[in-house]
Amino acid sequence: MRSAGVLSKSALATINCPKPRRICVLRRRWPVQRKERAVIRGYVSxxxxxxxxxxxxxxxxxxxxxxxxxxxxxxxPPAAGLITGIVGGIVVGAIAGSPLQVSGxxxxxxxxxFELVREHGVAALGPVVLLAGLIQVLAGIGRVGVWFRMIxxxxxxxxLSGIGILIVASQLHVLIDAMPKARGLENFAALPGALASAVGGEAGSVAxxxxxxCTIAIMLGWEKLRPASLKFVPGALxxxxxxxxxxxxxxxxxKKVEVPSNLFAGIALPTWDSLSAVAQPSLLVAALTFALIASAETLLSAAAVDRMHSGARTHYDRELTAQGIGNMLCGLxxxxxxxxxxxxxxxxxxxxxxTRMATxxxxxxxxxxxxxxxxxMRMTPVACLAGILVYTGIKMVNIKQINSLAQYGRGTALIYLATTIAIVATDLLTGVLIGFALSLLRLALQSSRLKVGLDKHDQPGTALLQLDGAATFLKVPALxxxxxxxxPNTRLLLEVERLHHVDQACLELLADWGRNAGTRGCELVVDWNALHRRVEGARKAA
Structure with missing residues (x-):
């Protein structure tokens, strides 16, 4: 007699059979739990x-x-990172919109x-992360996940390059069992003195x-020399x-890593005072920054993961919501x-x-x-983990990206460099905002390309003004x-057939010149109805 939890090939064929009568018979014979076992066995087989x-x-x-x-x-403490990795794997992995993406x-x-803890203390971290997660959940429910990809x-x-440089600057101090400074430039400035003190000071710093x-050397050597049969073994491990x-x-x-014997001892639930303190403007900005940076990195990473495999594609709003739920749990x-x-x-x-089961x-x-x-884990040297982060930070600074970005225009490569330098010189949020502003400026310059031509006409005393492109406020000086x-004494004909768009600034400039043209014996000849149809609001009204 067959075991209750095992289905024969004929039984599986019956499940897939499209005939309603046989399906009904099967449902009467086997409970739902047994059909679920069949699905699991198929997954395993x-x-x-x-x-x-x-x-x-x-x-x-x-x-x-x-x-x-x-x-x-x-x-x-390291326990805080382990808890986040556990939540990112078990909770977010089960509901994520990108099945093969790993969160942590x-x-x-x-x-x-680091900056938040230094300025506001550890107690502020939980409420800020909780609020950031709530922002992500609302953004996901509001179906704005795909909009984060417009960055x-x-x-x-x-x-990423700026973050990599900041990580290297701070972890080089940890590499000698010293405390890093608050800012990237401060870390670079203090590094020579810290190295000199380490070399000529205590033996522990040299060790x-x-x-x-040695950690960096092993990772670098393993990346270059590891055999194909062991490619699944990570160099960091x-x-x-x-x-x-x-x-x-x-x-x-x-120095060794400090991990509590009981992982639950590393849990720090927020208090009412810390939750109420999140209403401070600086903490609200921090929460918004966390949500923005984490969402952009998550969704761009998900897009990169989609290019690596041919399986299920990412559902961006669901992924954003899952990340928000994970961050809310981490905040709690x-x-x-x-x-x-x-x-x-x-x-x-x-x-x-x-499948997502791996995550x-x-x-x-x-x-x-x-x-x-x-x-x-308490045997692990802190300097060893610092070496891993230094290696990771160096890998994040990919200079070869400049050439690949330059293929889309020199302005794109300049935005990359400006964002990186601004992050290192100021802070992460300021640098990203500067990069975003430069991107918008470049877009505005590209979208307002306008060719202005002033040519002679066949008729005596007449000139032809040709506008080709988009006449926006950025082109007012050239026009x-x-x-x-x-x-003087010229009859100016304005051609608008190749004019795609005109805004209020250029329209008022042309109208003002036409009104004052008579003082110089000039005249502006233009089809004002055709010109007004190039105004965005007029097109919509029409």
Whole structure:
């Protein structure tokens, strides 16, 4: 007799059979639970579970050091990064709009968290992240997820490069067991003195520097020399294992990661006072900044993940809503903010994962590891994680992007450079706003291209003014200079057939010149009805 939970091939064929009578008979014989088991068995028999299981392990191995490293770079305990990784895997992974994208703490948000904690304290982080998540949820429900993608790729590339430089500047101090400064330029300015003090000072600083340098060397060497059969082994994990084992064997005195024996001890629920403090203008701006940066990075990462595989495409509004729910949970737990991260997502796709189960399982591995093996994580040197972040930051600064962006115009490459420099020189929000403003200015200049031609006409004493393109306020100076060149006693014919658009500024300039033309013996001849039809409001009214 066949087992209750096993369906034969004939039974599976009956499920797929389009005949209503046989389906009804089957429904009477087997409960719904048994049909669900059949679906699960089909999932396993197709090999999807094995692919997702392997992918989840690979992503877990990549995410573990990055979760702790991002927390340290943010000025927070490693447990805060682990909690975010767990929530991003189990909760967000189950409801995300991008099935193969992995969410968790990101180096890009570490800069924002560090500044927030430094200025307002750790107690402000939870409410700010909670509010940022609420903004994301409302944006997703309002179906504005796709609008986050209208941010220029040059601005996003410049943002990532600027973040990479800031991470390198701060983590070079952590690499020698020193405290980083608040700003990027301050970190660069203080770095020579910190290195000199480390080399000529305590032995622990020199040992930490060697630990960090060895970590970077192992990751770089593994990327260049690893065999194809071991491509699924992440360089960060290999570096952590080898360096940690060496430090433990030699008994080197360097700072180690502090992880609580009970992961739940790292949870810090917000208080009523901290929740009410989020109404401060500075914290409201911080929450909006978190939501904007995290959403843009998430959705652009999701678009990149879609290009890596041929499976289900991203539902952007659902992805944005899922990220908001995840950040609200992280805010309630006092953890780091999350975003979709391209490094872990790319590892997930490259490992052959087929469904969202890989992301969910990776969050489960993080939970099991943090709950059962915290003593193992406490062996990890802080300088080792700093070395991983330095390597990650350097990879984020991709100079080759300048040439690829320049293919779309030199202005695009200049926007990338300006955004990067502005972020390093000021702060993340200011730099992104500068890049966004430059993108809008470039768009305005491109959309207002206007060719103004002043030519002689066949009729004596007559000139021809030709306008080709869009006559906007940006072209008022050029049009005014052309009108000034019209000789006295000239009959000026204005052609508008190739004029696509005219705004109020140019229209008033032409009307004003026509009214005053008689003082110089001139006359403006134009089909005003045809000209007014080129005004946007007039076109709509018509």
């Amino acid at each position: 197709q090999g999807l579970f094995g692919r997702d299981l392997l992918g989840s392990i690979v992503v877990f191995l990549v995410a573990l050091p990055l979760c702790m490293g991002s927390a340290i770079a943010s000025g927070m 703490p990101a180096a890009g948000l570490a800069v924002l968290v 220029s790729p040059a601005v996003v590339a410049g943002m 930490a520097l060697l630990v960090g340098v 290999l570096a952590v294992v080898l360096v940690t084992a060496t430090v433990q064997w030699l008994g080197t005195g360097v 737990l006092g953890a780091l903010p999350m975003t979709g991260v391209i490094v872990r997502s790319a590892a997930n796709v490259q490992a052959g994962s087929a 969910i399982l990776h969050g489960g591995w993080l939970l099991v590891f943090a709950m059962l093996l915290p003593w193992l 005014a200079r052309t009108l000034e060149r019209v000789p």
